[in-house]
Amino acid sequence: MVTRVINMITHVTQLMTGRGNFESYLYGIGRWELPECMYCDARDTVEHRLFHCSEWEEYRGRAGISGLEPENLTAYMLNSEDNWRAVEEFARATHRAKEAEDRRKDF
Numbered sequence: 001m002v003t004r005v006i007n008m009i010t011h012v013t014q015l016m017t018g019r020g021n022f023e024s025y026l027y028g029i030g031r032w033e034l035p036e037c038m039y040c041d042a043r044d045t046v047e048h049r050l051f052h053c054s055e056w057e058e059y060r061g062r063a064g065i066s067g068l069e070p071e072n073l074t075a076y077m078l079n080s081e082d083n084w085r086a087v088e089e090f091a092r093a094t095h096r097a098k099e100a101e102d103r104r105k106d107f
């Protein structure tokens with residue numbers, strides 16, 4: 001249970017700070033070759049993944065957060081526990097999918 005809570009906090013923290021499994025961040029600290037998204041030509045930033053990249057639209061839909069804008073993300077999350085958990089779910093699911101894709105590419 002404690003590990004699960006720590007993982008949830010970690011995923012949301014990475015999403016809110018950009019310091020996580022984002023190519024632009026990893027590139028900036030010398031841990032990835034390119035700052036671009038692996039699915040399109042845009043820089044892989046939190047904003048790109050959370051709001052714009054078409055690759056992650058299915059995940060936005062599943063979490064029920066399609067249509068969010070950077071300007072209303074914080075208000076949306078603070079409006080209800082369900083909203084917070086929806087963003088948390090998006091962060092967790094995309095983090096796992098991205099890690100699986102990274103592992104697949106390493107082979």
Ligand SMILES: [Zn+2]
Pocket residue numbers: 037038039040041042048053054055
């Ligand atoms: Zn993209």
